[in-house]
Amino acid sequence: MSPEKTEQVLGRKLISLFDSHRNHISRYDPPFLQGIRNQAMESFRKAGFPTTAMETWRNTNLERVLEKDYNIIFDPPEAPVDLENVFRCEVPDFNTHIISLYNGWYISRDTPLLTLPNGTIIGSLAQALREIPELAEKHFNKYAGAMGNGLISLNTAFAQDGVFIYVPDGVEAYKTIQMVNILNRDDDVMVQNRNLVILGRNSRLRLVHCDDSHNQQPSFTNTVTEVFLDEGATIDHYKLQNLNNSSTLVNSSFFYLEKESRLSTHLITLNGGLIRNESFVRLSGPEAHADVFGIYLMDKNQHVDNQVFMDHSAPVTTSNQLFKGILDDQASGVFNGHILVRKDAQRISAYQSNRNILLTDKAVVHAKPFLEIYADDVKCSHGATVGRLDENALFYIRSRGIGEYNARLLLMYAFAAEVIRRISITPLRNRIDDLVKKRLRGELAICDQCVLHCSQEEKRYSFDIDMSKI
């Protein structure tokens, strides 16, 4: 007999934990949820953790991550958490409605489920499942449940809390909602939270989702977010990831787009040990449109993996993907983009592009842009490039009197700016712009705090050159 694989050890532990805590986990569940949990556990039992033998996990090896013996937190924090101490948002002029998940649990100063005057509901998912089960039931696990992935099933079985947002028909959420996910524990912990966002007809929401670690403790976050966009709804979604180098984050997002709805999502990965973003976008009504943008700046031994599954299941839908990455030291990056155009989904435009710059010989990129097309009236294209900075461009800039170091920074910044400039919230764009510059200069390793409240004073950088004068 071959020795038992580590992931099997952890898998078994989780299965037995589930069995022993089953009642505890689902103590507040509405009746519909219990069946879902048991079913999900059943499929995890069958599927187990993903391994590199699976095509989409080929270049992301979880073995090292699963070696650790993680603790699971079954109860919310007892003492009230002083949020002010842990978290301060210092993005200038960034006026947001902040909601927080602390070690996977929703914490709030007032009520766990807040209804705003315009009917928007913001709060804890656990609470929403209890108070408004009929709304939650319609969408909960409807999009994630269809994917037979072990980690997603595990999340469905274990997740007890997360964020719930509901924007009623015709309402434009008045403020950007900022959702902060903070990890602050002294032990190795596995956190599984679940978010559900429902947008009514012609509603509009801007959501910023930040993942931060507060210390250097290893952790494993497995989060699932489901977003439903009803006809004509629009969401602007940003995901900022700035975790410590020993943390692992698997973030699966499901977007279900009805007729004429629009999605714009940005995945901004600045730091983290192993980060995997899975975005499943289903365009299921005509004239739905999805933009998926990503930027990743990795160094040391960091690993980032972006997976996009763009499912054009209705005619006249459009999508656009742009992922850019700069990899330094021994960092590795994976991009796996899959465009599926189903039968009879005619008149489709789908574009996909992945560009990478490798700064050292030890950095690695794996790119796999897939097209799977079953309809003929389509315009699809994809491209992937891996390379270094353009020597000619570098020479040109240097010949204009700019030193090599700054010339390189300028080029790298210009490379990243294509994604950054698509961020539509100005204060956020300025902040990220600033952070990327810092990151490129090597000034921003992991801050102890969130990427958005980095306490350093902003200063003018030497390569902030007014392009109009060149």
Next chain:
Amino acid sequence: MSREKNGFIDSFTNQEYKYGFVTDIEMETAPRGLNEDIIRFISSRKAEPDFLLDFRLKAYKKWLTMKEPRWAHLRFPEIDYQDIIYYAAPKRKPALSSLDEVDPDLLETFNKLGISLEEQKRLTGVAVDAVFDSVSVKTTFRKTLEKHGIIFCSFSDAVRDYPDLVKKYMGSVVPYGDNYFAALNSAVFSDGSFCYIPKGVRCPVELSTYFRINTAGTGQFERTLIIADEGSYVSYMEGCTAPMRDENQLHAAIVEIIALKDATVKYSTVQNWYPGDREGKGGIYNFVTKRGMCKGSNSRISWTQVETGSAITWKYPSCVLFGDNSVGEFYSVAVTNNHQQADTGSKMIHIGKNTRSTIISKGISAGFSNNSYRGLVRISKRATGSRNFSQCDSLLLGDRCGAHTFPSVNVENSSSVMEHEATTSKISDDQLFYCNQRGIDTESAIGLIVNGYAREVLKQLPMEFAVEAQKLLSISLEGSVG
């Protein structure tokens, strides 16, 4: 206009596969099924040396432990490997020294195929090695080639006459355990072509092999080994056909190419196995492993393929760019119609410094077919200063077919540059309208557009093949826009 288009479809679907006849030739076959005894039977039939039998048995043992690959974007029923005849040969006659001694029926077959060995010999100056079912029938032009020291013969002859070369190179590019079908081939391969170009020789004629499956219930497992010694050059062509049958026949071949320092090998294929009827019944399952090794520095291997046949194509001609500054190229046009399925592409493995590779793949799907490009470009740490350019385009003709692209890219150093781009589209009404407006009817317009689309690849083919390929392409696609 749609009625006009439908007319084309009818005229196309009524078109017969013109190579679908069967030749009645006395054959010697092995019993159905596969086991060690069959392998020993094949080996003893061919009076092989021990090392080859060992190689076969090792491959067979490995094959038993392997599983049929199912990762490709193909759908096909379980293949019963025990229901295949692994050896079928025209009844043995004494060794042939001239064409006159070849069975006239056999010659007639090749004449029908347009591969008149005589003609070829006399007029075109192409040396042909024809493989009928499992056995190489005749190699023309052998004498002329011998003058230059070029060895071009059947694989069995090579085993007999040049065992050292065979022993040294066979399995060095495609090891017997490489994949399921390669292992199967290594265990039961019957014959094939062998080619050796000595140092500094530029092969004066195009070498050509013609493969033909004839007997029912057989599989064809041939093996090609091409060795280009330092500074040599060879252009090699391969063609294939099979009779029309309701059953699916298996073709699992291996092609190995070794290019030593400064050598260039150009390998062109026009694959026209029987694709099955319009309901998707019958046709050849084509599971082929083709790989070239640019062993020496500055060597170059170029694959060009035109794929129009087979019910299923599973084929990834690859280059291992081992020598510094070596070059790998892959040009492909794959056409699928009716219920054909193709999963084809290329692998470029960059190991040496400053290696370069190009992949140009053009897929055309029509009817109910599925056409996939699957590729891998790996630039390893050592391969500094390497360059790859890949382009794979798909053209969809009809709304019931599929076109897919599965490229995979791994880059492990910072001084290399890799670019990949792909597009999928259909022939637009604008383009057709433009042609119509200029007095070109729809059918010719489609031919024009498709040929223009595939031009980049077709121009890589040697003259003899380019003509055949262009004809094939226009036949395969006539009126299939609906």
